[in-house]
Amino acid sequence: MGRVRLSAPRQDLAIALGGLLGGLLLIAVGAYDRRAGLPWWVPVLPLAGMAGLSLLRRRCTVWTVSVGGVLLGLGLYFGSLLATTLLYTDLLYAAVLYGRPRMSKVLALTGGATTLVLTGLAWRYLSISEGLLIGVFGALVFLSPVWTADLLRHHRDRAESERLRAEQTALLAELDRRGAVVSERARMARELHDVIANHLSAIAIHATGAQAVARRQDRAADEPLVEALAVIRENSVQGLAEMRRMIGLLREAVPEEPYAAPRLAALDVLLEQAGTAGRAAGLRFEAEQEGEPGELPAPVELAAYRIVQESLTNAVKHAAPGVVRLRIRYGERELEITVESPYAEGGGRAVPGAKAGLVGMGERAQLLGGEFDAGPDGRTWKVRAVLPRTASEERA
Incomplete structure (x- = not known):
């Protein structure tokens, strides 16, 4: 059975729905860092906003990443929810994969700076172990999706370049082949015209001359010699006409008379x-x-x-x-x-x-x-x- 392939909009919709439903399930079972004094539905707001941004992840990469960063900060403040964080990493991944080429450098610099700042603050005001933990968490959230998408995009662009190069090589080979075929057809047309067509023309001319001599000698039309001359002339003229049509076809020119099979x-x-x-x-x-x-x-x-x-x-x-x-x-x-x-x-003479x-x-x-x-x-x-x-x- 073949795999079911979803269109790009349906893939984005599936990601948004999956993140939203997964986040709601985590909230329902209490599997999130709930901030004291806030109702349970407050973390749903950043989650719903992040799911909405997932629908635009391919088209508005700059806006989705920018707004998504704000929503991620609000989500961490109201209550750390894993689904919101994962949706934001997907926005970073899509921005690098589908956005402009410079997006990878911009997001790598901003992600690295954010990770360093958060690590330094945790180190300064909390402890070294917590600082290292926040550093690893920041690298996983802000840097790993950027590096992964950049690597995938690099391989995709190189594959596309190789495909275009292969198509160009095949096109050049096809042009060379066609050129060789045209050259060979032209050579065959020249040989047919210069050798066979000239011989047929000479046969037709001599047969016509012999018929004229027979008429001057008052020979009967049913004499074997006169009939043979008529057959020779008729066949040579027909052969010459077909030869000229063939030469026209070989030269890819339109013959004066259409060829009727x-x-x-x-x-x-x-x-x-x-x-x-x-x-x-x-x-x-x-x-x-x-x-x-x-x-x-x-x-x-x-x-x-x-x-x-x-x-x-x-x-x-x-x-x-x-x-x-x-x-x-x-x-x-x-x-x-x-x-x-x-x-x-054993009859006949070998020719x-x-x-x-x-x-x-x-x-x-x-x-x-x-x-x-x-x-x-x-x-x-x-x-x-x-x-x-x-x-x-x-x-x-």
Whole structure:
């Protein structure tokens, strides 16, 4: 069970009530130094006044200590009551802890002077033993709460200073980290622009030039060469547009055109592009869908689109002639993607970055808490990905 924590005003009220009730109990049982000739209720007046000052112990520290000293003197004169003395020591403690920093020095000097004066008077007019007793009593009342509160305040201020220093260090570390991230993003943006984007631009320009030459030669639009040039130009232009958007995001700049994440509703465009590109290789593409798509989270839909896109691209590059089948099953809790293509063992030419697409598809599935598997299954190359329909904010 957790501890019950009272607010500051309620703590002050509890101290005031506790001191007042405790003092009344001591008066009721006669446990106080009663002055002869005075009625029993006279010591209650300083006690009640001290309890009232306890309600202001955090806000009016100077006034509570000053008035409390007068009430303490009256209480000692009318009849020494332990509760009144304890309430005054609490006022001294609160004045040092919640008041201005110089309060500890002022109260230590005044308390020490009061103790010395009382000790000297007792020594002079009473006896040495009584003087020593009054000196110890004065130190306990006037000095010990001041020293205790001063020590506690010192530790509290040092802890606050250490906390602020730790926050400042963490802030500086976070600024350094962000600066490093921004610098790295800018470097990546420069590399993408200077290398990949330029190559894509060159491909698009040369494909456009080749199309112009084909038109001058009066070649038919359905010729394989002309179709291949159209696919090359279209894909290079689309890749260049996405590359420029990515460069804008890396540089934290607002791109000229808002980036719209691809959706599974545009899979027919992917199939059409793959069919055009794979026609010369004897490939045909078929797609089927099971279940209701419903509403999918953006990270899940983006990952599914990229997995389908990469699978179809790999089929165009590596599959043997035949039919490539795409199946998408929308379940209640998961989205399953399956792409099967004719397997050509040892087919295709190894290029730099080979198998990077498979690694990327697996990472997309794992980041969403899904499953991914790709490999030969008899005479078929099978790609299967299972993605949860709900993605947590952390994974997204």
